[in-house]
Amino acid sequence: MRRLITILAAALLTVSMFAAPSIGAEHEETPPHGHMLVQRPEFGVVIVDDAPWFGVTGIRKCVDLAAGRHLPLRAHHDTIHTGTAGMMLSEKAGHAVVPTFEYANCAELEAALPIAFFPLE
Numbered sequence: 001m002r003r004l005i006t007i008l009a010a011a012l013l014t015v016s017m018f019a020a021p022s023i024g025a026e027h028e029e030t031p032p033h034g035h036m037l038v039q040r041p042e043f044g045v046v047i048v049d050d051a052p053w054f055g056v057t058g059i060r061k062c063v064d065l066a067a068g069r070h071l072p073l074r075a076h077h078d079t080i081h082t083g084t085a086g087m088m089l090s091e092k093a094g095h096a097v098v099p100t101f102e103y104a105n106c107a108e109l110e111a112a113l114p115i116a117f118f119p120l121e
Contacts, residue, residue: 032070034100035080036109037063037089041096046114053116062106065097 040060045052065071071080079085080097089095103109 034068034070034105035065036098036100036103036106037065038096038098038109039063040094044114045120046116048116052120054118054120055114055116057114059110059113062109064106068100068105 038059039062041056042058042060043054044057046055046057047053080089086097089097098109103112109115
């Protein structure tokens with residue numbers, strides 16, 4: 001059960017990172033961006049301004065893919081975002097591929113932990 005919750009939360013993390021830049025930009029081309037492989041994110045409740053939020057409380061390891069450079073468009077969409085590679089990383093291993101829109105690299109992501117997603121109230 002805990003593994004299922006972790007996988008669902010990793011999928012939520014991935015979807016939430018993609019949803020913000022894509023809202024209202026249905027036909028616009030996404031600018032080139034880097035990616036981070038976040039291995040085994042840990043999820044839990046964090047307190048932000050005396051209110052409980054659900055979010056990432058830690059990660060096992062973070063790897064900057066392609067040294068922070070953007071991936072070619074074909075590799076980008078055919079594998080890590082919409083293809084089977086991204087799905088397998090999430091479903092089978094509990095990892096997430098995160099674009100570098102909000103955080104430029106793994107160091108920034110790790111410095112921002114815990115990262116809250118939504119309030120529980």
